[in-house]
Amino acid sequence: GAGVSQTPSNKVTEKGKYVELRCDPISGHTALYWYRQSLGQGPEFLIYFQGTGAADDSGLPNDRFFAVRPEGSVSTLKIQRTERGDSAVYLCASSLGPSGGSYNEQFFGPGTRLTVL
Amino acid sequence: AQSVTQLGSHVSVSEGALVLLRCNYSSSVPPYLFWYVQYPNQGLQLLLKYTSAATLVKGINGFEAEFKKSETSFHLTKPSAHMSDAAEYFCAVITTGNQFYFGTGTSLTVIP
Numbered sequence: 228g229a230g231v232s233q234t235p236s237n238k239v240t241e242k243g244k245y246v247e248l249r250c251d252p253i254s255g256h257t258a259l260y261w262y263r264q265s266l267g268q269g270p271e272f273l274i275y276f277q278g279t280g281a282a283d284d285s286g287l288p289n290d291r292f293f294a295v296r297p298e299g300s301v302s303t304l305k306i307q308r309t310e311r312g313d314s315a316v317y318l319c320a321s322s323l324g325p326s327g328g329s330y331n332e333q334f335f336g337p338g339t340r341l342t343v344l
Numbered sequence: 345a346q347s348v349t350q351l352g353s354h355v356s357v358s359e360g361a362l363v364l365l366r367c368n369y370s371s372s373v374p375p376y377l378f379w380y381v382q383y384p385n386q387g388l389q390l391l392l393k394y395t396s397a398a399t400l401v402k403g404i405n406g407f408e409a410e411f412k413k414s415e416t417s418f419h420l421t422k423p424s425a426h427m428s429d430a431a432e433y434f435c436a437v438i439t440t441g442n443q444f445y446f447g448t449g450t451s452l453t454v455i456p
Contacts, residue, residue, distance in 0.1 A: 231387075262444070267353075269434050269446030270388070283443060318387065330376045330395055330438060335388040 229253070231336035233319050239342045240309055248304040248339045252321030259302050260333060261294055262318040270318050276302060277324060309343045316340050348377075348435045350447035358455045363407075363422040365450045367435030370416065376438040377418045379409055382449075383431045391433075394418060405429070430454045 232251045240246050252259050257278055262270035272286040276296045284294075291309075296302040306313055320333040351366040369375055379391040392403025399411040405428075409420045418435060435447040 260443070262446075267448070269436075269448050270444070272443050272445070275443060286443075320388075330393075332390065332393070333444065335380075337385075337387040 231319055231321050231334050233317075233336040233339050235339060236337065237340045237342075239344065241344050242309060242311060244309050244343075246306050246309055246341065248306075248317050248341070250302045250304070250319030250321075250336060252300065252302070252319070253334055254300075255323070256321035256334075257299065257324035258322045258331065258333075259296060260320040260322075261302070261304050262320065264316045264318055264338070266315070273304070273317075306341075309341075311343050314341055314343045347445055348437050348447040350433075350435050350450050352450055353448065354451045354453070356453040356455055357425045359427055360424050363420070363425045363429065363452065365420040365433050365435075365452065367409075367418045367420065367447060368416050369418060369435075369437050371437060377409075377411060378436045378438070378444075379403065379407070379418075379420045380434045380436060380446075381405075381431045382434065388434065391420070425452075425454045427454050427456060 234249045259276040261273040264270040274294050275283040279296055279299045291307045293305045316338040318338045319336045322331040322333045347370045349368045357363055377394040380388040381391050382388050391407050392401045394401050394411045402408045407422045409418050411418050433450045436444045438444055
């Protein structure tokens with residue numbers, strides 16, 4: 228079946244602009260995660276959705292970052308007033324929902340490479 | 345807070361030689377531990393995972409890892425490196441909230 232898809236694959240923007248990054252999770256996966264991977268670093272957690280609601284947004288670096296998942300499927304990560312330091316690969320992952328404390332594997336998309344000039 | 349430390353940001357091995365990538369974790373509770381591989385311009389692919397069953401975990405492409413609680417380690421090994429193993433490898437630990445903490449990664453180079 229189809230995996231997690233992310234669009235666009237590459238996004239170049241200018242400092243101060245607004246960008247939206249889209250994630251299409253695997254069908255039936257109720258949990259969705261956003262990560263940011265800076266050059267030479269491992270992915271860092273940004274936000275986790277369970278259904279339509281953000282269950283944990285503790286990783287969002289500041290209020291310029293926001294994410295939504297209005298229908299519990301597709302999610303959009305929104306970045307306002309972009310800065311050069313926002314340049315990174317933004318990864319999305321999805322998994323089945325909570326299962327009584329056991330782990331559900333997260334499946335990752337290919338990422339969106341954001342470059343802020 | 346939970347975290348993982350990967351020793352060695354770059355590892356080079358000859359084709360056919362043993363691959364050893366090191367990962368140590370810090371966790372106050374028994375963790376779930378993972379190794380992911382990332383090929384250039386591709387997403388993360390799960391190699392293997394430890395979820396408190398057998399301490400020796402076998403994964404894809406001939407990789408395996410051993411969970412050693414006494415050493416808080418989860419090192420990744422492969423007996424014989426292939427050219428196709430050249431990639432970035434990430435160790436990760438998961439929280440009770442199903443949130444991953446990744447290490448900084450180890451870039452593996454395989455020398456023909």
